[in-house]
Structures are given as C-alpha cells and as structure tokens.
Amino acid sequence: MRRTVEPELMDDEEQARAYASADFSASDTAFVEAFQARFGAALAASDAPIADLGCGPGNIALRLAHAxxxxxxxxxxxxxxxxALGRERARTEGRDNVDFVRATLPSDALPPAHFGAIVSNSLLHHLHDPSVLWRTVAHIGRPGAPVYVGDLRRPPTPEAARAIVARYAGDAPPLLQEDYLASLHAAFEPAEVASQLAAAGLGGLAVEAVADRYLLVVGRLPG
Ligand SMILES: C[S@@+](CC[C@H](N)C(=O)[O-])C[C@H]1O[C@@H](n2cnc3c(N)ncnc32)[C@H](O)[C@@H]1O
Structure with missing residues (x-):
C-alpha cells in the first residue's frame, strides 16, 4: 500500500486530550525499559541532556524523567x-528535570551536538519529509550518542491496517481509531527507513521490525 501523509502537528485541543487520555502505558513503559537496557552503560557515563523529539503530552519524556x-x-x-498537557502532568507528578520546549522540526532552536541521547516515539510517520528527523538527530546529538526511535510500520494493505485498528484499538473512542488508521497509512516500511538513514549519513543505525506493527531505529551516532 502507498503511503498517505497525515497532518504533522497534533495541535487540536480535543485531539491532544484524546491522545493523552488513551492508555499506551504498556508500550511506553516497554519503550523506556528497552532503551535503558540497551544503553544503560552509556547513559550512566554521561550527564548530557536527553532529547525526546515529538514528545506529545510527555508519555515517554515523563517516564524517562522518573527513571x-x-x-x-x-x-x-x-x-x-x-x-500544555505535558507541563501539567510534570507539575502533578512533581518532575522538575523535564523541560517541554516548543519547536517544529526542522528548527534552529535546538543546539548542535548538545544531547547525550535522543529518543523519539511515533513522530516519524507524522513528518511529510522524513529526512527532517534524521537531519535533526545528526545535528543535535553528541558524537556517539545513543539513538532510539520507535514508530509504527506501514501494513501491506488497507485491509491489514483496518485489522490492526480493530485488534488493538477496537474499544477506543472513534477519534482515536481514525487517528490510528491514518497513522498506519502514513507510516514507513523498514526498507524505506533504511534508505532514509543511509541518505542522512546514519547508515550505522539499525532498523528492526518489531512485533506485527512497529519498527525501531537503534544505534549510536557516528563518533
Ligand atoms: C503520535 S504523537 C507521539 C507523542 C509521544 N512521542 C508519544 O510517544 O506518546 C506525535 C507528536 O509529534 C508531533 N509532531 C509532528 N510533527 C512535528 C514536527 N515537525 N515538529 C515537532 N513535533 C511534531 C505532534 O504534534 C505530536 O505531538
């Protein structure tokens, strides 16, 4: 199935609230635990800040801040x-080691070679031009910084996409189901992501297909 893009930013308040109230806790917790398991030693050896690109309401960022x-x-x-939802959650949870920063990528607001690790979850499929993410990662990360990027992967057919929505979000509100289907249509295949990485000079990062609907880009920046 061909890729169909969806709007980049989720800046509608109702959409943002629906997303924030959905329960992604199992996959979000697994994301943070796997990132730590993979890069525990590197994380312990650095005190540089960690960037979470396309953080949404902070599902990953707040777990990282806690961990x-x-x-x-x-x-x-x-x-x-x-x-706004992320800042409110940080206040409620008493997390003072997370900053929520407004920047639409590509952006000059993020300092070059600054971050000791970069994570991103479910941003890539939103980007009309995916090279924006890889150029940002290469620009803002310190040499050798761990990179851990998760996303959906595009199913082979519209029927397969609908089946995934029915299986994993059949009980979710209609707005979330629509968003989910649109996201599956906007996602990339692993081979496409491998080409994007090679074009960005990040061919050393690995692309892995995970379970029936995810992909993971993992590795360290050239150092
Ligand atoms: C599906 S949400 C993922 C949120 C969060 N990472 C998580 O795992 O729950 C994607 C987020 O990426 C943001 N986004 C999309 N395009 C962006 C861009 N060009 N620059 C910055 N953020 C963007 C959207 O506004 C949205 O909050």
Whole structure:
C-alpha cells in the first residue's frame, strides 16, 4: 500500500486530550525499559541532556524523567496543545528535570551536538519529509550518542491496517481509531527507513521490525 501523509502537528485541543487520555502505558513503559537496557552503560557515563523529539503530552519524556532523575530531559514538540498537557502532568507528578520546549522540526532552536541521547516515539510517520528527523538527530546529538526511535510500520494493505485498528484499538473512542488508521497509512516500511538513514549519513543505525506493527531505529551516532 502507498503511503498517505497525515497532518504533522497534533495541535487540536480535543485531539491532544484524546491522545493523552488513551492508555499506551504498556508500550511506553516497554519503550523506556528497552532503551535503558540497551544503553544503560552509556547513559550512566554521561550527564548530557536527553532529547525526546515529538514528545506529545510527555508519555515517554515523563517516564524517562522518573527513571533517570539525575538527567535533564528536553521534550520537544511543535504542538502547544500537547506541550500544555505535558507541563501539567510534570507539575502533578512533581518532575522538575523535564523541560517541554516548543519547536517544529526542522528548527534552529535546538543546539548542535548538545544531547547525550535522543529518543523519539511515533513522530516519524507524522513528518511529510522524513529526512527532517534524521537531519535533526545528526545535528543535535553528541558524537556517539545513543539513538532510539520507535514508530509504527506501514501494513501491506488497507485491509491489514483496518485489522490492526480493530485488534488493538477496537474499544477506543472513534477519534482515536481514525487517528490510528491514518497513522498506519502514513507510516514507513523498514526498507524505506533504511534508505532514509543511509541518505542522512546514519547508515550505522539499525532498523528492526518489531512485533506485527512497529519498527525501531537503534544505534549510536557516528563518533
Ligand atoms: C503520535 S504523537 C507521539 C507523542 C509521544 N512521542 C508519544 O510517544 O506518546 C506525535 C507528536 O509529534 C508531533 N509532531 C509532528 N510533527 C512535528 C514536527 N515537525 N515538529 C515537532 N513535533 C511534531 C505532534 O504534534 C505530536 O505531538
């Protein structure tokens, strides 16, 4: 099936609230635990801030802030509706090591060679031009910084996409189901992501297909 893009920013308040109230806790917790398991030694050896690109309402950023209380987490999104929810959650949870920063990628607001690790979950499929993410990663990360990027992967047919929505979000509100289907249509195949990485000079990062609907880009920046 061919890729169909969806809007980049999720800056509608109702959409942001629906996303924030959905329960992604199992996959979000697994994401953070797997990132730590993969890069525990590297994370312990650095005190540089960690960037979460396309942070939404902070599902990943706040878990990271909790898991790594000595580290500064810079959570970046272009949608103020999402950032407001993230800041409110940080206040409620008492997390003072996470900053929610508004920036729409590509952006000059993020300092070059600054971050000791970069994570991103479910941003890539939103980008009309995916090279924006890889250029940003290469630009803002320190040499050798761990990179951990998760996303959906595009199913082979519209029927397969609908089946995934029915299986994993059949009980979700209609707005979330529509968003999910649109996201599956906007996602990339692993081979496409491998080409994107090679074009960005990040061919050393590995692309892995995970379970029936995810992909993972993992590795370290050239150093
Ligand atoms: C599906 S949400 C993922 C949120 C979060 N990472 C998570 O795992 O729950 C994608 C987020 O990427 C943001 N986004 C999309 N395009 C962006 C861009 N060009 N620059 C910054 N943020 C962007 C959207 O506003 C949205 O909050």
């Amino acid at each position: 790594l209380p000595q580290r500064r987490i810079v959570a970046v999104d272009g949608a103020e509706a999402m950032l």
